[in-house]
Amino acid sequence: MTSVTLAPLVAAASACYRDGGRFGWHFARGKLAGDPVFAAILARGLLTGCLRVLDLGCGQGLLAAWLLAARVTHAGGVGAGWPVEWPAPPSLDGYTGVEINPREAARARAAGAHLALAHFRIVQGDVRDVEYVAADAIVILDVLHYLDRACQETVLAKARAALTPGGHLLLRVGDAAGGVGFTFSQLVDTTVALARHRRLIHLNCRPLRGWLELLARTGFNARVVDENRGAAFSNVLLMAQAA
Numbered sequence: 001m002t003s004v005t006l007a008p009l010v011a012a013a014s015a016c017y018r019d020g021g022r023f024g025w026h027f028a029r030g031k032l033a034g035d036p037v038f039a040a041i042l043a044r045g046l047l048t049g050c051l052r053v054l055d056l057g058c059g060q061g062l063l064a065a066w067l068l069a070a071r072v073t074h075a076g077g078v079g080a081g082w083p084v085e086w087p088a089p090p091s092l093d094g095y096t097g098v099e100i101n102p103r104e105a106a107r108a109r110a111a112g113a114h115l116a117l118a119h120f121r122i123v124q125g126d127v128r129d130v131e132y133v134a135a136d137a138i139v140i141l142d143v144l145h146y147l148d149r150a151c152q153e154t155v156l157a158k159a160r161a162a163l164t165p166g167g168h169l170l171l172r173v174g175d176a177a178g179g180v181g182f183t184f185s186q187l188v189d190t191t192v193a194l195a196r197h198r199r200l201i202h203l204n205c206r207p208l209r210g211w212l213e214l215l216a217r218t219g220f221n222a223r224v225v226d227e228n229r230g231a232a233f234s235n236v237l238l239m240a241q242a243a
């Protein structure tokens with residue numbers, strides 16, 4: 001994306017996992033440094049102005065750690081490692097994460113105890129069932145394909161209802177028309193799911209056009225922000241607002 005160094009931000013964001021064990025800490029460092037969505041969120045100001053964020057399928061809560069580290073690093077200025085060309089990060093006031101996996105949810109909660117955030121909550125539960133809190137931004141990164149098609153629609157309709165006026169949805173999905181990149185992404189996700197759940201799970205992806213149609217049907221105007229196809233993956237980052 002740019003030649004900025006992410007090292008200070010990655011170090012600051014992953015620090016809250018250190019007490020929770022080596023796995024969570026190393027995972028945080030690797031994912032925050034390697035997954036371009038985290039830098040894109042800050043570099044492109046995708047959550048600028050959002051006070052309350054609802055993160056569906058939050059995993060170990062990396063987004064909260066990242067946004068809080070951004071706030072601290074930004075306050076320290078260029079000397080602290082804030083990239084001079086980036087806009088100011090969101091002044092997050094509340095973060096709610098929903099995560100079905102109890103170990104991930106526990107890691108997210110433990111990390112949250114280190115974050116200076118007025119309202120931090122991890123709900124261990126299923127995004128299909130839990131009630132959504134009102135939010136200025138709802139983030140769903142690499143989660144919808146774990147749900148069947150009907151539930152994808154239910155979740156998006158619930159998200160639409162929970163968004164405050166002017167709020168937006170940030171969504172990353174796999175593009176089933178993404179060719180070799182899509183096949184590779186599916187392989188990675190299936191292997192990770194197999195390692196985590198000890199069983200094969202069926203992943204429900206749609207071509208990009210199908211995702212855009214689904215978003216329109218559930219009351220959103222959506223646009224592609226970033227097509228992170230790279231050499232191997234076929235993930236697409238979308239931003240959507242109430243139609």
Ligand SMILES: C[S@@+](CC[C@H](N)C(=O)[O-])C[C@H]1O[C@@H](n2cnc3c(N)ncnc32)[C@H](O)[C@@H]1O
Binds near residue numbers: 063125127
């Ligand atoms: C690929 S990970 C992405 C985690 C996080 N969004 C991120 O980008 O770091 C997908 C996450 O969604 C969670 N998940 C899958 N199905 C879910 C459901 N029905 N309800 C809540 N969480 C779910 C998984 O347990 C996993 O932590």
